[in-house]
Amino acid sequence: MTATEERPIGFGRISRKEDPRFIRGRGNYLDDITLPGMLYGAILRSPFAHARIVSIDTSAAEAHPKVKAVITGETLAGLNLAWMPTLSSDVQAVLATDKVRFQGQEVAFVVAEDRYAARDALELIDVDYDPLPAVVDARRALDPDTAVVRDDLEGKTDNHIFDWESGDKASTDAVFADAEVVVSQDMLYPRVHPAPLETCGAVADMDPVTGKLTIYTTTQAPHAHRTIYALVAGLPEHKIRIVSPDIGGGFGNKVGIYPGYVCAVVGSIVSGKPVKWVEDRSENLMSTSFARDYHMHGEIAATRDGKIQAVRVHVIADHGAFNGTAQPTKFPAGFFHIFTGSYDLTAAHCSVTGVYTNKAPGGVAYACSFRVTEAVYLVERMVDGLAYELNIDPAQLRMQNLLRPEQFPYTCPTGWEYDSGDYPRTLRLAMQMAGYDELRQEQAENRQQFEKTGSGELVGIGLSFFTEAVGAGPRKHMDILGLGMADGAELRVHPTGKAVLRISVQTQGQGHETTFAQIVAEELGIPVEDIEVVHGDTDQTPFGLGTYGSRSTPVSGAATAVVARRVRDRARIVASAMLEVAPDDLEWEKGRFYVKGDPDMGKTMGEIALAAHSSLELPEGVEGHLDATCVYNPPNLTYPFGAYICVVDVDPGTGQVKVRRFVAVDDCGVRINPMIVEGQVHGGLADGVGMALMQVIAFDEDGNCLGGSFMDYLLPTSVECPSWELGETVTPSPHHPIGAKGVGESATVGSPAAVVNAVIDALKPFGVKHVDMPLIPANVWSATQGRPLRTDLAIT
Amino acid sequence: MQITVTVNDQPYTAEIEPRLLLVHFLRDHLGLTGTHWGCDTSNCGVCVVWLDGTPVKSCTVLAAMADGHEVRTVEGLETTAGLDPVQQGFVECHGLQCGFCTPGMMLTARWLLDHNPDPSEAEIREAISGQACRCTGYENIVRSIRWAAEHPRSEEVPA
DSSP: OOOOOSSOOSSSOOOOSSHHHHTTTOOOBGGGOOOTTOEEEEEEEOSSSSEEEEEEEOHHHHHSTTEEEEEEHHHHHHTTOSEEEOTTSOEEESSOSSEEOSTTOEEEEEEESSHHHHHHHHTTOEEEEEEOOOOOOGGGTTSTTSOOTTTTSTTOOSOEEEEEEEEOHHHHHHHHHHOSEEEEEEEEEOOBOOOOSSOOEEEEEEOTTTOOEEEEEOOSOHHHHHHHHHHHHOOOGGGEEEEOOBOSOOTTTTSSOOHHHHHHHHHHHHHSSOEEEEOOHHHHHHHSOEEOOEEEEEEEEEOTTSOEEEEEEEEEEEOOSSOOOOSOTTOTTTTGGGTTTTBOOSEEEEEEEEEOOSSOOEESOSSOTTTHHHHHHHHHHHHHHHHHHHTOOHHHHHHHHBOOGGGOSEEOTTSOEEOOOOHHHHHHHHHHHHTHHHHHHHHHHHHHHHHHHSOSOEEEEEEEEEEOOBSOOOTTTOEETTEEOOEEEEEEEOTTSOEEEEESOOOSSSOHHHHHHHHHHHHHOOOGGGEEEEOSBTTTSOOOOOSOTTOIIIIIIHHHHHHHHHHHHHHHHHHHHHHTSOGGGEEEETTEEEETTEEEEEEEHHHHHHHHTSSOOOOTTOSSSOOEEEEEOOSSOBOOEEEEEEEEEEETTTTEEEEEEEEEEEEOBSOSOHHHHHHHHHHHHHHHHHHHHTOOOOBOTTOOBSOOSTTTSOOOOTTTSOOOEEEEOOOOOSSSTTOBOOOTTHHHHHHHHHHHHHHHHHTGGGTOOOOOSOOOHHHHHHHHTTOOOOSSBSOO | OEEEEEETTEEEEEEOOTTOBHHHIIIIITOOTTSOOOOSSSOSOTTEEEETTEEEEGGGSBGGGGTTSEEEOGGGTOBTTBSOHHHHHHHHTTOOSSOSSHHHHHHHHHHHHHHOSSOOHHHHHHHTTTSOOSSSTTHHHHHHHHHHHHSOOGGGSOO
């Protein structure tokens, strides 16, 4: 398990280049940055979910001896900055002017000499609110008598955002009309929050002389941020530099631009000093991007002998007060329409209605691969519902309906072209690792015992088989705010054969400095330690859309392989001049070119790099040096998949769920660094346990957030997580240069359904068919009593 | 008020506000940014340091309470003898990803190993259960601590 290889060159299990600084406490996170003369910002937030602002009195705050500036929506309106565009082409208030639309919304910004004084001054601001009825239940947001959240939008008289559909409704309805068996289920994927341990923040530094604005900020997408700041603030883009330092976890929380960042910029412009703003934990949980909040009605049609024919689903999507979802423009419901899952369906259809409510904006922000999470949960719960109805083992039902290897590339009924897969092999491996048959045997005995005694714990076994679509994406189909989702890479090889790779994507713990160096090492035969990876600074790296949706390896990893091959092509020409043979007469072996038929006549990359910078006369095609650039526009997404099996022990007397075992077999194509891939899966599995069993951002009927601290928003710890049991199969992506697929979100996407399926399976003796997440003890116990609770809302 | 705190064997005297949190004293006054802040409510544990040899959450300790006491932070783990085995274990077993929880985790791990040199997996999990990690699912943190238990510094090997 440990990484010990000396001077590794290429793919494999090697320790990370990032680690030496982190284990010494020498990381450089946003809040570690201190600039000369730096001031501190703090945000006053709304205590109400929905209220008209009558007046704001900032005079007492301004009189505070350490306060340098107090900024309100009115100040910003004077600069035309009170509203900013969202990633879904809506607008969002930077600081509220007319009314507040969710609890925790930004109302005023104080700039002071230190962070304590800034907080003190917030207490001195007097805001007079006129409370309004809050829209909390998305299912009632379109009722005729409901308050209108977005009366700022001209002519807006309801809370409707969009209707969107995918698949063929007529053919799907026809299959359902003739189906032998139809199972339907209402289910909620509740609102959750990614909650990286480092909250969001920015240090804005406007140089009043040069006009250059440097923004150090917690961003997963520095280049996209730069362009958006240019568009929002009307600043020239070449005068904006975004620096993303070490990021203490992102998981999608750090994709968007938050009002606090804009306020820090304004604060720096107004004060002439650098301004730091870092949110506290409650601000993070209450105001920054949430995820999910999908109210789904799913139906599945099948034959009596278990052939799944069609799935259809209607969704009410709660987008909060501003439509700030970060996803490709053409897909307002993200990639939810991959809810056809891993099965060979005849037809499928979904319709999604997006609505405004008085809750924080966001929507795609928790390792969800643009809502593949909701899709996988939906279809995997429906398949289990069908198994229950037909009294077929859920593993057998899946095996019977999985796509077969010979069907790839496979186009699903909603249009996705799955690139490669061998699903039955992966499911078989998971079942073998879990000892599936023995577990079912144990469960049968456990149930007999329970029926006899009426006490004890119940064993539950849950499966989930997921297919993801990651690596957005082909630019003709995918853009964000008009920016195509291609990513650049630049590779320099210095005269002594050491290399510097510059990439557009931004690690938040995934280990890009290691894996991207490994890609170059694999392609050029240079040791990993001789390759420096530069990222996170828009002045130093090529344009690209950043890291989210598991896109770094599928897009930027491909760019890295391609740019390394371009360097190799140039090296071949230089080597041909050195060896005085034609380029075609050279053979490549890792790290050197040699003359065909004469392996001793060769030149290493180091020798070639030096020659490329020397006075050697170079043939046509190389002017000097080996450096290359590229932009990678992916031809398709990649489709990682996996089979997960969860074993739980449920105490029906208390509703307590213990995850006893979790077997996860992932197929993410070729693995660059298996150790890092496994780490990614481990983290996602913990997310799955968290979402399934404890994490929820709930609200009361007045729109008060009930998940505003870690005392209420429960994170899984080391004692709730089992020791994960991982397996792998490798089905390379046929269109990716190194055959890799993304993996960063696979486990987060795939695991919640396995945990929930396991708990529902355990509760079979009680006839329970479904319980909404999170499966906290109260929910589970109530389900055994036939009274399901809902923890997402206080509404009954 | 004036306080004197010994941090990683080095005494520091400073004029502070009485309400100053220890985490902010370490980070903002001493520049020891390896100790992180994460939640305000003592739940996440990224701010864990040792106070007189015991792990505490420095976001809920006043700097004033450390006056006259000894604090050890992540910056004090490495010595002239090299990395602490816990630090090496985290590298060997991929016990960190984003690195934000890592300093606190390592300090708790060192404390555990000082009191229980050969902890079981369950004992390790219990020891770190007051600290959150969002990246690793804890698996490799547990393995890292086990690695450290199996690779003690020579002077730590029981006679």
